[in-house]
Amino acid sequence: MTMPAPPSPVHWRLNPEVYRLIGMRCKDCGHITYPRRKVCPKCGSFNTENHKLSKKGTVHTYCINYVLPPEIEPPAPIAIVDLEGGGKFQGLFTEVAKPEDVKIGAKVELVLRKILTSRGIAMYGYKVRLVEEG
Amino acid sequence: MESIRGKVAIIGVGMIPFGEHFEKSMEDMAQETYINCIKSVDKGIEPKKDIKAAWLGNLGRLFGAGAMSGSWLATQIGNTGIPITRIESGCPTGSDTLRHAIFGVASGMYDVVLALGAEKMREKPGTESLIALGTIGLGGHPSWTWGSTAPAMQAVYATRQMYELGYTMETFARVAVKNHHNGKLCPFAHYRYEVTIEDVLRSPMVCWPLHLLDCCPQTDGAAAVIVCRADLAKNYTDKPVYVLGTHVGLDHSFYWDKHNFIEMLATVRAANGAFDMAGIKREEVDFAEVHDCFTNTEVMNYEDIGFCKKGEGGPRLMEGYFDIDGPLPIQPSGGLKAHGHPIAATGISQICECFWQLREEAGDRQVKLKNGIALQHNVGGAGFGVSCVTITSRNP
Numbered sequence: 001m002t003m004p005a006p007p008s009p010v011h012w013r014l015n016p017e018v019y020r021l022i023g024m025r026c027k028d029c030g031h032i033t034y035p036r037r038k039v040c041p042k043c044g045s046f047n048t049e050n051h052k053l054s055k056k057g058t059v060h061t062y063c064i065n066y067v068l069p070p071e072i073e074p075p076a077p078i079a080i081v082d083l084e085g086g087g088k089f090q091g092l093f094t095e096v097a098k099p100e101d102v103k104i105g106a107k108v109e110l111v112l113r114k115i116l117t118s119r120g121i122a123m124y125g126y127k128v129r130l131v132e133e134g
Numbered sequence: 135m136e137s138i139r140g141k142v143a144i145i146g147v148g149m150i151p152f153g154e155h156f157e158k159s160m161e162d163m164a165q166e167t168y169i170n171c172i173k174s175v176d177k178g179i180e181p182k183k184d185i186k187a188a189w190l191g192n193l194g195r196l197f198g199a200g201a202m203s204g205s206w207l208a209t210q211i212g213n214t215g216i217p218i219t220r221i222e223s224g225c226p227t228g229s230d231t232l233r234h235a236i237f238g239v240a241s242g243m244y245d246v247v248l249a250l251g252a253e254k255m256r257e258k259p260g261t262e263s264l265i266a267l268g269t270i271g272l273g274g275h276p277s278w279t280w281g282s283t284a285p286a287m288q289a290v291y292a293t294r295q296m297y298e299l300g301y302t303m304e305t306f307a308r309v310a311v312k313n314h315h316n317g318k319l320c321p322f323a324h325y326r327y328e329v330t331i332e333d334v335l336r337s338p339m340v341c342w343p344l345h346l347l348d349c350c351p352q353t354d355g356a357a358a359v360i361v362c363r364a365d366l367a368k369n370y371t372d373k374p375v376y377v378l379g380t381h382v383g384l385d386h387s388f389y390w391d392k393h394n395f396i397e398m399l400a401t402v403r404a405a406n407g408a409f410d411m412a413g414i415k416r417e418e419v420d421f422a423e424v425h426d427c428f429t430n431t432e433v434m435n436y437e438d439i440g441f442c443k444k445g446e447g448g449p450r451l452m453e454g455y456f457d458i459d460g461p462l463p464i465q466p467s468g469g470l471k472a473h474g475h476p477i478a479a480t481g482i483s484q485i486c487e488c489f490w491q492l493r494e495e496a497g498d499r500q501v502k503l504k505n506g507i508a509l510q511h512n513v514g515g516a517g518f519g520v521s522c523v524t525i526t527s528r529n530p
């Protein structure tokens with residue numbers, strides 16, 4: 001099984017991205033991406049800066065996964081979120097009572113949650129939660 | 135970009151029936167395929183004298199059986215005296231392998247070369263392969279793969295196609311119905327049975343909105359093609375098939391950078407490049423073999439290749455436009471859906487099908503030819519960021 005291994009250089013290196021949602025904004029074309037990059041993936045500019053992603057957004061598209069890697073319980077909705085202020089986020093939902101509640105255009109927020117345990121170490125990251133309207 | 139039109143021909147093809155070959159190793163499959171390919175050359179070929187280089191396609195490492203370099207193929211074909219390069223390029227691995235062989239000949243470097251793709255996917259249980267595919271993009275990304283699998287990577291597109299273009303689960307199911315119908319007619323296909331729209335909609339949900347019968351199977355297989363200088367092709371066969379154009383198009387590997395979820399930019403770019411090289415219009419294509427890893431992907435392909443406008447693919451499919459007896463047959467072989475998708479063998483097997491169809495040797499599944507032009511397409515890799523389109527013809 002090829003699974004992400006938290007006690008690995010990759011996870012340690014990406015600490016600011018994983019816990020503080022630090023992405024990149026291109027000062028030339030305005031593209032926002034995640035994780036950070038030294039070269040803008042859209043236009044190739046070197047003129048980039050750190051950009052903290054918003055934790056609020058709306059569901060751009062989603063799916064509900066029934067055949068999952070170990071430790072993730074089906075049905076698991078996964079969203080691509082359009083974030084306020086630009087940029088996208090892709091993540092698993094949390095606290096969904098019924099998968100049918102997930103809709104394109106639904107307002108969501110990113111919340112820090114345990115994702116899975118690997119080699120005895122708890123792996124945390126951001127999940128997506130529906131925001132109650134009102 | 136310079137055209138390769140008129141420079142390169144295909145003089146022989148070979149493959150083995152795709153399926154679950156628990157009794158065969160990847161080595162067995164490659165050797166049988168190679169023998170079939172060499173024997174297919176109408177006027178004969180002396181492989182050790184004539185074949186001057188080869189390219190091997192293999193994704194391998196994800197599925198537990200793979201080749202590390204070209205020397206693996208050298209051993210299988212009993213020829214360590216020529217250069218062989220291994221290519222890995224996501225789901226278009228097979229077609230990109232052939233593209234390198236085509237350029238090897240078009241450059242004037244070699245007169246005759248071999249392209250062979252082999253993949254052993256059933257060495258691992260199905261679920262493990264599925265998850266392995268979903269984790270391809272992990273490289274350097276903090277959260278890309280959490281909960282993701284190959285079907286999930288496409289399902290997010292399917293949901294948006296339904297929302298923006300009005301497609302339904304029935305639209306996607308119609309692709310499975312068409313492709314299984316064709317697969318039943320093809321002796322090389324993994325699945326040789328019909329399905330109905332109801333069968334698809336009643337099959338277990340793998341990743342909403344995609345059911346089990348919306349997904350291509352996991353298949354073992356191998357396929358090979360012999361590529362030759364166009365002006366020498368008639369020494370080997372009276373019916374060569376000519377390469378008019380071949381191009382790889384790219385898009386970003388991660389969904390964070392995508393422009394939308396109803397179009398695959400990689401396919402658009404690969405198709406535009408191949409058509410420019412071929413110097414032909416979309417309407418001149420008689421039939422196509424495209425990448426239906428999932429049923430919704432095929433509908434996207436109709437539009438992204440440019441056979442119709444965005445939003446027209448679904449309605450045309452439902453009218454029977456892409457059926458085997460329709461105006462533009464798509465997947466006479468059964469497609470990935472019924473024929474199978476052994477990654478590195480897939481693209482080359484689609485070219486085998488184009489070769490047989492263009493020579494009118496496809497038996498029960500033979501399509502009607504008008505211009506004698508075929509299109510082959512793959513899309514895949516991390517985030518569906520790579521596509522390859524190759525256009526072939528019975529005329530130079």
Ligand SMILES: [Zn+2]
Pocket residue numbers: 026027028029030031040041042043044045
């Ligand atoms: Zn930029």
